[in-house]
Amino acid sequence: MKMKGILLCFVVFGLMSLQSGQPFFTEYLYNPVFSPGRAYYPTVIFDANYFGDTYSVVPFYKMWYSAASGIALAYSQDGVTWYQYGAVSGLLMTAHHAHVVYEVNGFGGTSVHYKMWFWDTAASIYSLDALKYAESADGINWSWSTLTQDAGKPLVTTIFPDWNRGTYGPVDVFYNPAGSPALDDTTLWNNRYVMYYDGTTGGIEQVGLGYSSDGLHWKRYGDQPVLQVTPGAWDSNYAGFGTVVKILDAYYFFYSGGQNGINEGIGYASSQDGITWSKAGAPLFHVTDGVAWRSVRCYTPSVVLRIMGGTASLHMWFTGDNGTTRAIGYAVGTVALPAEGTDYQNAERKIQRQMIPLARFNFSKCCEKNKETVSNLLSLVKDEKKDTPEYREALSYVEKARWACSRSSVLTSSGNAVAGNRSALEACELYAKAIEILERLTT
Numbered sequence: 001m002k003m004k005g006i007l008l009c010f011v012v013f014g015l016m017s018l019q020s021g022q023p024f025f026t027e028y029l030y031n032p033v034f035s036p037g038r039a040y041y042p043t044v045i046f047d048a049n050y051f052g053d054t055y056s057v058v059p060f061y062k063m064w065y066s067a068a069s070g071i072a073l074a075y076s077q078d079g080v081t082w083y084q085y086g087a088v089s090g091l092l093m094t095a096h097h098a099h100v101v102y103e104v105n106g107f108g109g110t111s112v113h114y115k116m117w118f119w120d121t122a123a124s125i126y127s128l129d130a131l132k133y134a135e136s137a138d139g140i141n142w143s144w145s146t147l148t149q150d151a152g153k154p155l156v157t158t159i160f161p162d163w164n165r166g167t168y169g170p171v172d173v174f175y176n177p178a179g180s181p182a183l184d185d186t187t188l189w190n191n192r193y194v195m196y197y198d199g200t201t202g203g204i205e206q207v208g209l210g211y212s213s214d215g216l217h218w219k220r221y222g223d224q225p226v227l228q229v230t231p232g233a234w235d236s237n238y239a240g241f242g243t244v245v246k247i248l249d250a251y252y253f254f255y256s257g258g259q260n261g262i263n264e265g266i267g268y269a270s271s272q273d274g275i276t277w278s279k280a281g282a283p284l285f286h287v288t289d290g291v292a293w294r295s296v297r298c299y300t301p302s303v304v305l306r307i308m309g310g311t312a313s314l315h316m317w318f319t320g321d322n323g324t325t326r327a328i329g330y331a332v333g334t335v336a337l338p339a340e341g342t343d344y345q346n347a348e349r350k351i352q353r354q355m356i357p358l359a360r361f362n363f364s365k366c367c368e369k370n371k372e373t374v375s376n377l378l379s380l381v382k383d384e385k386k387d388t389p390e391y392r393e394a395l396s397y398v399e400k401a402r403w404a405c406s407r408s409s410v411l412t413s414s415g416n417a418v419a420g421n422r423s424a425l426e427a428c429e430l431y432a433k434a435i436e437i438l439e440r441l442t443t
Helices: 347-380 389-413 417-441
Strands: 040-046 061-066 071-076 082-087 095-102 114-120 131-136 142-146 170-175 193-200 205-212 217-220 238-247 250-258 265-271 297-308 311-321 326-336
Touching (some): 040 311, 061 095, 071 095, 250 297, 250 311, 347 389
Parallel strands (some): 040 297, 170 238, 205 238, 238 297, 265 297
Antiparallel strands (some): 040 061, 061 071, 071 082, 095 114, 114 131, 131 142, 193 205, 238 250, 297 311, 311 326
């Protein structure tokens, strides 16, 4: 399987317990992170070698998203600060709901490094034409084509009231370069391509499963949706778009759902085989959370896995809408992996343990002491100076520093002391800027 993992990203982390059945994510304090006017349905990938590209910055992350018309591209060094490339070329203007897979060595040794499956909004949802394919050497210039399906086990039946009468496009695609060159009907994960896709009656939406040897001709797995709606629950009519992540020998599904639409919240399910899923009772995020930027729509999580030492970090980008602006936000969760007997730890784990004392020392110096200093300075600022740009700027630095301190504490406690130390040092820099301004205001 390719490109389901990333390297170190010093941004916002939260604690997560996959074993508990309900993960916990920390949402980035300054969401949304990408708001160019209209952006939704993100699909994010990462490459430690920055895809061999250099735009205005080195792009460790790339994100394709639905814009006002068609698919556009953005890129980032850290997953938080994004730069617009703009619309890609070669795709239909009616292309939306894209899912992109990246192969650093080229698919099948060819010059094609990017493959995309997407929903064509101009086609009838009650035909396979609604689900299309594209490929690209650079992620910018694309060539698209139609798909075919097995007559006996079609992805889309076109027949009412089948759960897969129609489709609104792909959910997630796994690529296995060592997979069978021919369809393997016995062992699902021995196929080169496995796709979770949206199936709809025209009302209810659920997730089906298909497999392919070339990404073009598809065969449905089983006769029922693998991720179904739950009667009476928050996702009673819609369970769909999102990301499936494999961690060790288990699968984790972060999906969109709702009662009145698929855009009401983000749910979580787990599985031992990627086929039979057990859903958590409550959504991770929901429009009723009281968060303004995502109070009308909250859905389409694109999740990237990164494993470092004994910690797996799950980075999530997702769509939010406040009724005026549709944009993309960010959240992260972490989970501890088995401590012994895996291939991950050894030298890296040793480095993390050695960094704990330094991370704690810098937390004390940068966070606890500076917090006290800032508190004293704030009490000395006169009222007439509090309604000034300088004072507001200082408060902004203080808020960011406190968030960096919170992040440092979480990271160090979860075993990622390298990142915890860096966050503490980031807090030092932010507090220093705030203190400099506040000292001027108190004179």
